[in-house]
Amino acid sequence: MHTAIQVENLSRVFNRRGTAPFHALRGVSFDVSYGEIFGLLGPNGAGKTTTIKIMSTLLLPTSGRVTVAGFDVEKDYTHVRPLISLISGGETSGYGILTVEEQLWMFSQFYGMETHVARARIEEYLKVVSMWDSRRQQMNRLSTGMRQKVNLVRGLVTDPKVLFLDEPTLGVDVEASVIIRNIVRDWVREKPERSVILTTHYMAEADELCSRVAIINHGLILANAAPSQLKQDLDSRAHYEITVDRLDGEQLDHITAFMGEGNDLVLGSDKVAKSPMLVAHLMHESDIARLITALAEQGVTLEYMRKLEPTLEDAFLKMVGKRFEDEEETSPVS
Ligand SMILES: Nc1ncnc2c1ncn2[C@@H]1O[C@H](COP(=O)(O)OP(=O)(O)OP(=O)(O)O)[C@@H](O)[C@H]1O
Numbered sequence: 001m002h003t004a005i006q007v008e009n010l011s012r013v014f015n016r017r018g019t020a021p022f023h024a025l026r027g028v029s030f031d032v033s034y035g036e037i038f039g040l041l042g043p044n045g046a047g048k049t050t051t052i053k054i055m056s057t058l059l060l061p062t063s064g065r066v067t068v069a070g071f072d073v074e075k076d077y078t079h080v081r082p083l084i085s086l087i088s089g090g091e092t093s094g095y096g097i098l099t100v101e102e103q104l105w106m107f108s109q110f111y112g113m114e115t116h117v118a119r120a121r122i123e124e125y126l127k128v129v130s131m132w133d134s135r136r137q138q139m140n141r142l143s144t145g146m147r148q149k150v151n152l153v154r155g156l157v158t159d160p161k162v163l164f165l166d167e168p169t170l171g172v173d174v175e176a177s178v179i180i181r182n183i184v185r186d187w188v189r190e191k192p193e194r195s196v197i198l199t200t201h202y203m204a205e206a207d208e209l210c211s212r213v214a215i216i217n218h219g220l221i222l223a224n225a226a227p228s229q230l231k232q233d234l235d236s237r238a239h240y241e242i243t244v245d246r247l248d249g250e251q252l253d254h255i256t257a258f259m260g261e262g263n264d265l266v267l268g269s270d271k272v273a274k275s276p277m278l279v280a281h282l283m284h285e286s287d288i289a290r291l292i293t294a295l296a297e298q299g300v301t302l303e304y305m306r307k308l309e310p311t312l313e314d315a316f317l318k319m320v321g322k323r324f325e326d327e328e329e330t331s332p333v334s
Contacts, residue, residue, distance in 0.1 A: 003067075004162055004195040005032040005055060010064035012050050012219075024050045026219040027064070032162075037188055037196040039206040039213035039227075043320055047219040048199040049088075049166060055197065056086045056164050069161055082111065085155035089148065089167030096140030100131060100150050103139050104157055111158040118157065125153040129179055145176035152180055156187060163187070165198045169205060177202075181209060203313040213312070215319050222319045230315040237262075238285040239308035242278045243270040245301040252278075255294045263287060275303055 012025040025047045032038040040048045053059035055066050057077040065072065071079040095103060101122065108118035126132040129149040134142070142150065148168060155163055165184065169177040188194050200206050206213050207227045214224040223230060247267060256265050262283040270277040280291055295302065 003031050004034045004036070004069060004193075005038075005197070006065075006067045007031065007051070007055065008065045010051065010054060010066060011062050012047075012054065012059070013062045024219050025054075025061075025064075028216065028219065028221055029064075030214050030221060030224050032195050032197060034193050034195050035188060036211045037184065037198060037209045039210035040197060040199045040216060041203070041206055041213050041316060042216035046216045048216060050219075051216070052086070052164050052166050052197065052199065056084055057081055058086070082158075083161045084164065085158055085160040085162075086164040087151045087155040087166065087168055089170030089172075096138065098139055099136050100126070100139060100142070101135040103150065104154055107154050108157055113158065121157045121159070122153070125156050128183060129153055145172045148172050148180060149176060152183060156183075161193055161195070163194070163196045165196060165200075167199055167201065169200065169202065177205070181205060185209060203311065203316060207312040215316060217320050223315075227312050227315075231310040231312060234310045234315050234318060235281065237281045237283055238288065239310070240278075240280045240282070240288060240291075241270075241304075241306050241308060242280060242291075242295075242302060243273050243275050243304040244278060244295065245275060245303060247276040247278060247295075247298075247300055251298045251300065254298060255291070258294045259287065259291060263291075265291075270304070273303060279308075 007028060007030050010025050010028040011023065014022045014024055016022055028047070028051060030038075040051060042048050050059065054061050055068065055073060057073050057080050060074060065074075067073070068080045069083050071083075073080050095106070098106065104122045104126075105118065108122065123132065126135055129152065131146065131149055131153070134146065139147070139150070152168065163184070168184070169180055172180065184196060184198075188196055198206065198209060210227060212224065212226050213230070215222045215230075225233070249267075252265060252267050256263075259265065259282075264281040266279045268277050268279060269275065280288075282288060282291065292302065
């Protein structure tokens with residue numbers, strides 16, 4: 001069997017006092033294969049955490065069904081729990097007065113791990129995240145990045161089959177983020193029966209790690225595909241920015257006619273160089289050679305050229321209609 005997780009037509013309604021019932025999930029379906037890092041992306045309040053909570057047996061669905069490694073999360077939760085770990089970026093992690101080592105040991109015992117196995121894994125993973133020397137530090141004295149690394153170790157020590165990572169690099173510096181991402185990637189590759197569900201606000205992180213992502217908004221899945229596919233679906237043409245020494249409307253008309261239908265040329269200006277800038281959307285990457293020839297024939301000199309690559313953020317923006325940063329900037333401060 002290749003399906004680690006199957007989510008079928010999941011819905012969740014929250015009854016809030018004094019207001020109408022709130023539909024946080026409205027028929028969410030997707031599956032995750034073994035060996036996969038699957039991303040759940042969406043703006044604040046989209047339903048990501050609710051989905052993860054149901055998948056990890058912390059919350060009951062209103063309707064629909066989720067299986068993890070073939071076990072129903074509602075009926076067979078006692079089978080599901082030993083197979084999973086959940087790490088949330090925002091969590092303060094366990095008991096602040098414990099040391100790193102004590103904390104990890106305590107969680108290993110919750111899972112009933114044998115002493116020698118637990119001790120060996122704790123040492124191994126603390127060394128991987130460069131936290132072995134900090135093992136006697138109290139948890140509540142750790143920086144955010146250090147705490148996140150310990151959280152990750154806590155999730156891995158019990159050798160789960162499915163790792164739920166809810167914003168694992170939230171508030172973490174670049175170096176610690178790279179370490180966390182590398183560990184997650186290596187961990188999945190190590191054994192074929194492992195998989196990861198990741199939510200993140202960092203589109204580049206999802207693009208780098210995930211084999212597939214589902215974009216969720218208002219409790220609905222808007223897309224479910226490989227990041228490369230989502231980017232390609234945006235506009236499969238090749239895009240270039242070309243800064244030139246001069247270009248007038250008449251020259252542009254000649255070049256546009258020469259390039260033919262399907263190739264769009266938009267004239268603007270390079271804000272830095274203060275020179276004219278042509279943005280070209282070409283049907284085929286090889287059309288750039290024809291365009292350069294056409295420019296040369298018009299006596300235009302190229303100053304700078306770069307190929308524009310669509311990003312996962314562009315795909316997200318097109319589907320959801322806003323970028324994460326915009327949303328954070330406009331969020332009311334409570
Ligand atoms: N226990 C609850 N009672 C009432 N409403 C809830 C509850 N939990 C979540 N919600 C609501 O359900 C919606 C989805 O919340 P959820 O936490 O799943 O979003 P999210 O996609 O994880 O967002 P974020 O990126 O902000 O964490 C939100 O509107 C939230 O206010």
